[in-house]
Amino acid sequence: DRIICMLFGTCQTFLLEWLSFLVENEKISNARHKELHFVKTRLQDAIRKKLKNDFRLDAFGSSENGFGSNKSDYDVFFRYGNDNYERSSEMQIQTIINIEQALRAARFSRVMSITTAKVPIVKFAIRVESGEIEGDISYYNELALHNTQLLKRYCSWTKDETLSKLGMFIKKWAKNCEIGDASKGSLSSYAYIILLIHFLQRLPDPLLPVLQEMGEKRTIQVDGWDVYFCDDEPMPSWSQCTLSVSELFLQFLEYFAKFDWQNQVVQIRQTNKLTKIEKGWKKLMCIEDPFDLDHNLGSGISPRMFAFIMKSFVTSREVFFTLKEREGFVRSNMAA
Ligand code: ATP
Ligand code: MG
Incomplete structure (x- = not known):
């Protein structure tokens, strides 16, 4: 059992190393x-x-x-x-x-x-x-230029490129699980980054602010939508990350495995919760675009795909969590 545990432990270490390797090697050079x-x-x-x-x-x-x-x-x-x-x-x-x-x-x-x-x-x-x-x-496609700038601003918010690493890893994970390609009926890379920002804004100790609510709010209209977000506030001290990237990844999986998809909308533009009833949306997965508020990034998800995405969140969480637990067990055994 010890050997098996050690193998699992090695696996987890390997996964973490793979994560850093991936980010270091694949990050745009x-x-x-x-x-x-x-x-x-x-x-x-x-x-x-x-x-x-x-x-x-x-x-x-x-x-x-x-x-x-x-x-x-x-x-x-x-x-x-x-x-x-x-x-x-x-x-x-x-x-x-x-x-x-x-x-x-x-x-x-x-x-x-x-x-x-x-x-x-x-x-x-x-x-x-x-x-x-x-x-x-x-x-x-002018709104895309603005949402690119919004994501870039969020990306520069966390210390040690935490958000960038997590985002790249989640995109890779989603593609490997075959749930990360909008042209094949699943979710786009962009949608996963919106999920990630939403999750980090809602941690008990939030890692990200809600940039569209911050600063001296003014309306900037593009294609009939308000594209304002705060891009001149200095970074607050709470952007310091104490959780590791792999820990955050696990929590991300858990958050969306347990998310109230039946009633809630995932969004990053306001601190308050947003319900499907308020939006008048009935789709299984509701992920609001931060600027084009009529745009549900999850509108193309079929019931079958929804079940498959949820299964990927739940199963990946179990696998990664088991590996993590085992590693803790191996460590304490080895220390003993
Ligand atoms: P990847 O590394 O996978 O290419 P990406 O962020 O470039 O990631 P794409 O799917 O290529 O993702 O989309 C490019 C950009 O187009 C996004 O970053 C976003 O600005 C915009 N975009 C993509 N999908 C949507 C969408 N459904 N609604 C609004 N904007 C979108
Ligand atoms: Mg792209």
Whole structure:
């Protein structure tokens, strides 16, 4: 039994080491940033050849928000230089088709437009020194730029990159459990980061504040939504983390395994709880976007997927917790 316990203990240590290894090795590097910059220039050159109008490209998502890994895709947002440009859906689709043709002509690989989604996009891939970078370009996705900045601000809040490490690990865990891909009926990386921020805001000793409630509140309208959050307050002392990343991960699993999904909405914009009744939402999983308050990030979850996600939370918690307990047992036995 002792040997088995020691093996389990080694396993837990291994998992923790794997976690730090993963974060250290996969965290977006300077070399990767340079490659992404190169890709952006190639995209700009390609599009300029096709479109006469002035335009700009801005990166958003995990390459910018602090949760990026060297394997993350590259999310780019296209807009015309003249901000008052018409944004009708025909115009959006035509622009996306033009961009698709421009990328094909410039020999990007796997170029494909998806014009039926809420936000039309062009997917592409390109070879770089370290391998291949996949990405997509969306058109007038301005709220995504703001939620990227919000996540980045939260990311810089905790000491020793705790949030960034946890976020990267949770994204990886969700992908491994096959519950982290919105295009396959589960939840997006972005949704998991919202879950994580919500959880850290609600710890008995909160690790994160509610940035949308802090500071001198003013309304900043983008696409009809208020995108204000506090980004000028100094960091408070309570952002010091005493719990380890693995401990927080366990608590995260426990929190959502026991969450009142039947009545409550997961949200990060207010301290007070928010109910499904208040929102008029009936879906199984309700995760409110911090800015687009009509947007439920869990609206595409089927009952089957919901059960599968819950099972992943519960089972992972049991497995990780058992390993942790065993390690404690081994340690005390060894000390004895
Ligand atoms: P990954 O490392 O997995 O690529 P990511 O944060 O870039 O993580 P994506 O799914 O590529 O996640 O999404 C890119 C960005 O698009 C998000 O960071 C967010 O800004 C925005 N986004 C994604 N999904 C949604 C959504 N359902 N609603 C609003 N914004 C979203
Ligand atoms: Mg991405």
